[in-house]
Amino acid sequence: MKSTSRIVIGILAVAAFPALGQDVLTLSDCLSMAGRNNPSVAAAQASVDKAGFDRRGAYSDFLPQLSANAQSGKQKSDGEASSTESDSYGVSAKQTLYAGGKNRAAVRKSTAAFDAAEAQRAGVGAQVTYEVRQSFAELLFAQEQIRLAREIEKRQRDNLAMIELRYEGGRENKGALLRMQAVVREAQFGTAQAERNLRVFQRQLLKAMGSESKAAVTAQGELKPVAPGRGGDFSGLVEGTPEYRQALAGFQSAQAALASARSQNYPELSANASASRGGESWMPERDEWFVGLSLSYPFFPGGRNLMDVRSARAELRRSEESLAATGAETGLSLEKAFADYEEAFGQTEVETRYLEAAKVRAEISRTQYDSGLTTFEEWDRIENELIARQKSELNGRKAVVVAEAAWEKAQGLNLLPESGPDRADRKK
Numbered sequence: 001m002k003s004t005s006r007i008v009i010g011i012l013a014v015a016a017f018p019a020l021g022q023d024v025l026t027l028s029d030c031l032s033m034a035g036r037n038n039p040s041v042a043a044a045q046a047s048v049d050k051a052g053f054d055r056r057g058a059y060s061d062f063l064p065q066l067s068a069n070a071q072s073g074k075q076k077s078d079g080e081a082s083s084t085e086s087d088s089y090g091v092s093a094k095q096t097l098y099a100g101g102k103n104r105a106a107v108r109k110s111t112a113a114f115d116a117a118e119a120q121r122a123g124v125g126a127q128v129t130y131e132v133r134q135s136f137a138e139l140l141f142a143q144e145q146i147r148l149a150r151e152i153e154k155r156q157r158d159n160l161a162m163i164e165l166r167y168e169g170g171r172e173n174k175g176a177l178l179r180m181q182a183v184v185r186e187a188q189f190g191t192a193q194a195e196r197n198l199r200v201f202q203r204q205l206l207k208a209m210g211s212e213s214k215a216a217v218t219a220q221g222e223l224k225p226v227a228p229g230r231g232g233d234f235s236g237l238v239e240g241t242p243e244y245r246q247a248l249a250g251f252q253s254a255q256a257a258l259a260s261a262r263s264q265n266y267p268e269l270s271a272n273a274s275a276s277r278g279g280e281s282w283m284p285e286r287d288e289w290f291v292g293l294s295l296s297y298p299f300f301p302g303g304r305n306l307m308d309v310r311s312a313r314a315e316l317r318r319s320e321e322s323l324a325a326t327g328a329e330t331g332l333s334l335e336k337a338f339a340d341y342e343e344a345f346g347q348t349e350v351e352t353r354y355l356e357a358a359k360v361r362a363e364i365s366r367t368q369y370d371s372g373l374t375t376f377e378e379w380d381r382i383e384n385e386l387i388a389r390q391k392s393e394l395n396g397r398k399a400v401v402v403a404e405a406a407w408e409k410a411q412g413l414n415l416l417p418e419s420g421p422d423r424a425d426r427k428k
Contacts, residue, residue, distance in 0.1 A: 023217045027136050030209055034132045035416035037210030041128055044121035051110070051117035058110040061103040065094045069276075090276025090288070097293075100266030101259050109256035116249035123242030125414030128208065133405040133415075135205040139219040141398040142198040148394060149194040152387055153187040159383065160184050162370070176376045225348050225400035228341045228407070234334040238327050241334075241412045247319075247326035254319040258312040264305035267297035337403075337410035344403040348396035351389070358382075358389040 035041060070089040096103065163180045166172035202217050238244050275289045298305070361382050369379035 033209040044124040048117045051114040055110040055114045058107045088278035092274035096270045098269040100263030102263035105256045105260035112249045112253035119242045119245035126412045129415045130409035131208040135208045137401040139201040142201045146194040149191040156184045156187040223397040238330045247323045251319040251323045254316040261308040261312040337407040341403040341407040344399045351393040351396040355389045355393045358386040362386040
């Protein structure tokens with residue numbers, strides 16, 4: 001889904017904020033900065049790196065274990081006048097031939113841990129993407145809210161000027177004048193409140209990006225609702241979500257743990273070889289070597305092997321049930337997020353139609369009131385309805401953009417550059 005292009009439509013000048021020195025940011029800019037600076041993203045990437053190294057380390061059990069040794073010493077026994085000197089050095093190798101499946105289980109378990117770390121990073125990326133998009137939408141909303149508040153304040157001042165003229169001409173009562181003065185004061189308060197909200201949402205966006213800057217920022221874009229696609233069976237989306245992937249990795253890890261526990265019931269076979277040189281002086285000249293097989297079988301380790309198997313089986317059952325529960329819960333979350341998105345979009349379509357009607361009614365009512373064809377109370381009611389519809393329509397557009405972001409977060413969508421499996425693969 002082209003979410004970025006849906007919100008950032010072209011290059012729009014923000015006329016309500018001409019102040020110099022402000023950083024003008026697109027949604028793409030904000031996502032890029034979050035990918036580089038957000039500490040949660042960095043921590044998730046470090047977890048993936050660690051899991052990758054652990055997975056590589058698990059393969060070491062399939063390779064020969066080589067070691068070198070050197071020794072030099074002197075030995076003397078009680079009652080003997082002389083002492084014996086000995087020196088030696090050599091190398092040894094051990095290759096495990098069969099370990100009851102323990103080595104393969106270790107690789108499977110470390111792979112599952114890596115998959116879990118990848119899924120966790122995907123979840124963090126989706127969460128940070130949502131937070132940035134939500135904060136960006138909130139800042140766009142605050143900027144439009146100021147524009148609307150100033151527009152409302154100007155309209156109310158014009159209305160007050162008209163009432164003052166009518167009052168001075170004896171065509172309106174003092175109650176209407178006092179009410180309109182209060183309405184203007186309320187509009188001024190609304191403008192000041194919108195400006196305070198702007199500063200809050202600027203800080204909120206910077207926090208989501210992982211920035212410690214205190215500079216003022218301006219969001220470049222517009223709140224444009226985008227219609228949701230067709231709904232349907234969400235089961236196909238469940239397996240791609242970070243939550244389900246983490247639960248699946250936990251189930252696979254439990255399977256590997258059971259295989260590892262069972263390996264204790266099998267013997268271990270390994271090949272050993274060593275070559276050394278020893279003697280009573282340096283450099284020693286006596287050669288020694290050994291080649292052979294070793295077999296070990298802990299036939300009674302106190303019952304610990306049996307308990308480990310039973311414990312691993314119980315953990316496997318738990319993780320299997322957890323996987324099923326996660327699948328059901330994730331499917332429900334997807335359906336709810338999509339329903340919320342559809343509802344928000346449907347509501348904003350209704351609000352847009354009401355706003356269009358309110359604008360027409362307000363113009364007609366103003367003309368009628370100026371001509372003395374309607375009462376102050378009726379004209380004032382229609383004016384207030386227009387203002388309410390303007391605010392409601394703006395809130396509705398923001399709700400759609402946030403609902404779309406929530407729907408895509410439920411799917412695990414990650415829009416952070418240099419994040420996700422691609423970067424991990426390049427580091428391997």
